Amino acid sequence: MAKLALFGNAPVRKVPFPQWPQWTEQEERNILDVLRSGQWFRYLGDKVKQFEEKFAAYHDAMYGLAVTSGTAALEASLSALGVGPGDEVLVPSYTFVASATSIITNGATPVFVDIDLKTANIDLASAAVAITERTKAMMIVHFGGCPCDMDQVLQFAKSHNLKVIEDAAHAHGGKWDGKGLGSFGDIAGFSFQNSKNITAGEGGIVLTSSEELMNHVFSYHSYGQRRDYPWYSHHVVSRNLRMTEWQGAILLAQLERMPEQTELRLKNARKLDAALREIGVFTVMGSDDPRAAQRAYHLYQFRYAPGIAGVSRERFLEALRAEGIPCSAGYPVPLHKQPLFAGVKPPAGLQSYQDLELPNTATLCDENIWLVQSLLLGADADTQDIIDAIAKIVENADELR
Numbered sequence: 001m002a003k004l005a006l007f008g009n010a011p012v013r014k015v016p017f018p019q020w021p022q023w024t025e026q027e028e029r030n031i032l033d034v035l036r037s038g039q040w041f042r043y044l045g046d047k048v049k050q051f052e053e054k055f056a057a058y059h060d061a062m063y064g065l066a067v068t069s070g071t072a073a074l075e076a077s078l079s080a081l082g083v084g085p086g087d088e089v090l091v092p093s094y095t096f097v098a099s100a101t102s103i104i105t106n107g108a109t110p111v112f113v114d115i116d117l118k119t120a121n122i123d124l125a126s127a128a129v130a131i132t133e134r135t136k137a138m139m140i141v142h143f144g145g146c147p148c149d150m151d152q153v154l155q156f157a158k159s160h161n162l163k164v165i166e167d168a169a170h171a172h173g174g175k176w177d178g179k180g181l182g183s184f185g186d187i188a189g190f191s192f193q194n195s196k197n198i199t200a201g202e203g204g205i206v207l208t209s210s211e212e213l214m215n216h217v218f219s220y221h222s223y224g225q226r227r228d229y230p231w232y233s234h235h236v237v238s239r240n241l242r243m244t245e246w247q248g249a250i251l252l253a254q255l256e257r258m259p260e261q262t263e264l265r266l267k268n269a270r271k272l273d274a275a276l277r278e279i280g281v282f283t284v285m286g287s288d289d290p291r292a293a294q295r296a297y298h299l300y301q302f303r304y305a306p307g308i309a310g311v312s313r314e315r316f317l318e319a320l321r322a323e324g325i326p327c328s329a330g331y332p333v334p335l336h337k338q339p340l341f342a343g344v345k346p347p348a349g350l351q352s353y354q355d356l357e358l359p360n361t362a363t364l365c366d367e368n369i370w371l372v373q374s375l376l377l378g379a380d381a382d383t384q385d386i387i388d389a390i391a392k393i394v395e396n397a398d399e400l401r
């Protein structure tokens, strides 16, 4: 008799996982403070300012400037680095679209490179062969919250004379060798969009320890104004990317919970790692380097490799969802194969995006499994349900063949 929930039987998990976003009375109090103060604009109130200072300090950066989104943070950061027409920027192809489009909106060319299959982070050997005399910077992504090897990245950037921008949209609270992610490169961008590990629905922040870069970002985010100049004094064509006090109020409260939540995700992820190793049918991902131990988990990822013989990843995911475990296959195709790049012609000497093959990126698109970060915010028993559901499917795999 069939046992799997996919065929109408009882699922392992009968109640939902912790919801996201989460909030407490602290968010409510902070929002009411803003409302009643009548200071809803960030340069009249102090919530965004407080948040910037605390978030930057937590991540070991000297300056933080809040903006409207992670995309805006990356665009402003690249602009501050002077990335523009004629420049190329290395970027992994296993990432969100904004990592690459922020390069294009600055007038430069994204040059896609492969990833390391174990971490889903940039593969420096692939980056090395993509360098031309036009390469100005590299965007590294701490994918899913797994820290890139920042010693190697900085060494690589130095030897090729490249600026480094950290896409830290998944990396809140994570560390490399005890130092906050987002504080290694010249500049970094984080996102506070709804799914992120702390969130105000939307939002982002730029971190840097360079006063000069921060001044540029300030100007970029507020109509080309300059700090300490009269308000009706505009120095470059620019935008309005300012965060509201509402977002600052929520983020301040979220930030207080971040250390504890980062720890909890880490603890539950370790339990999952151990169980998946024991089950044996899947490939556990992440870095074994002790310097990466304090990682953030925006996504818990594992590869469907070798997977269950005769059962596709999609069929497995269907069965897992039926057991009450939300899960997905992640990015279905490498970013550079998106329709948006079909009409874009890379500069001379570079392969067309359509012809570019990045084998590890393609493999990960075919084999990856994502569990979102909020699944890691439960108690031990909640994580055990994920493990039991996976084990149940493996044991009853015959039903899926």
Ligand SMILES: Cc1ncc(COP(=O)(O)O)c(C=O)c1O
Pocket (backbone or CB within 6 Å): 069, 070, 071, 072, 095, 096, 098, 099, 141, 167, 169, 170, 190, 191, 192, 193, 202, 203, 204
């Ligand atoms: C890796 C990465 N970079 C950048 C972004 C862009 O952030 P936002 O959605 O806040 O613009 C995201 C958002 O999902 C992301 O996952």
